[in-house]
Amino acid sequence: LAKTTQPISMDSYEGQEVNITCSHNNIATNDYITWYQQFPSQGPRFIIQGYKTKVTNEVASLFIPADRKSSTLSLPRVSLSDTAVYYCLVGDRNNQGGKLIFGQGTELSVKP
Amino acid sequence: GAGVSQSPRYKVAKRGQDVALRCDPISGHVSLFWYQQALGQGPEFLTYFQNEAQLDKSGLPSDRFFAERPEGSVSTLKIQRTQQEDSAVYLCASNLGPLYEQYFGPGTRLTVT
Numbered sequence: 001l002a003k004t005t006q007p008i009s010m011d012s013y014e015g016q017e018v019n020i021t022c023s024h025n026n027i028a029t030n031d032y033i034t035w036y037q038q039f040p041s042q043g044p045r046f047i048i049q050g051y052k053t054k055v056t057n058e059v060a061s062l063f064i065p066a067d068r069k070s071s072t073l074s075l076p077r078v079s080l081s082d083t084a085v086y087y088c089l090v091g092d093r094n095n096q097g098g099k100l101i102f103g104q105g106t107e108l109s110v111k112p
Numbered sequence: 113g114a115g116v117s118q119s120p121r122y123k124v125a126k127r128g129q130d131v132a133l134r135c136d137p138i139s140g141h142v143s144l145f146w147y148q149q150a151l152g153q154g155p156e157f158l159t160y161f162q163n164e165a166q167l168d169k170s171g172l173p174s175d176r177f178f179a180e181r182p183e184g185s186v187s188t189l190k191i192q193r194t195q196q197e198d199s200a201v202y203l204c205a206s207n208l209g210p211l212y213e214q215y216f217g218p219g220t221r222l223t224v225t
């Protein structure tokens with residue numbers, strides 16, 4: 001399974017756009033890129049998933065370059081409630097039920 | 113509708129005791145996963161069920177850990193003879209199948225003293 005590397009922590013201010021980049025140099029052809037968000041004392045929550053180019057939903061955008069060796073999660077106009085840990089995951093959705101392999105994540109702190 | 117629920121939310125066990133952690137997945141979800149999350153770390157996969165069949169238990173750290181899902185709905189993770197290194201949050205997740213997002217419960221925080 002592809003290993004991911006992302007910053008351990010990031011700081012931002014309310015109203016700013018936040019971009020979290022994840023490196024996954026060994027991504028395989030069948031691998032998808034998925035981001036989860038986790039608040040303290042809660043389980044992770046799915047944010048977005050993509051395979052290539054750009055994916056956008058009501059919460060975030062995911063940018064994936066052509067070589068797929070990295071990806072960037074973009075959170076528009078963050079608020080204090082976006083303070084959380086963000087995990088980048090890479091894996092084959094059909095492999096072993098689609099079990100998730102988490103790294104250490106990026107702890108995002110949004111300040112007033 | 114209701115999400116994934118787990119009980120108890122907190123459990124304190126003395127070293128050597130057995131514990132049982134329960135997971136109620138979302139109704140109709142075929143797949144169920146257990147993860148272990150140590151403090152400051154990301155969750156780590158323990159085991160996976162498709163209906164009542166345990167298809168992957170490669171992440172269980174030792175033979176003291178046992179999971180079951182006898183009727184394909186509720187699941188129980190049992191830890192025998194708990195050790196201090198078992199202290200962690202145990203997360204349960206479920207989904208409709210491999211191509212679908214996983215929905216996580218709030219976790220059970222286990223502290224072994």
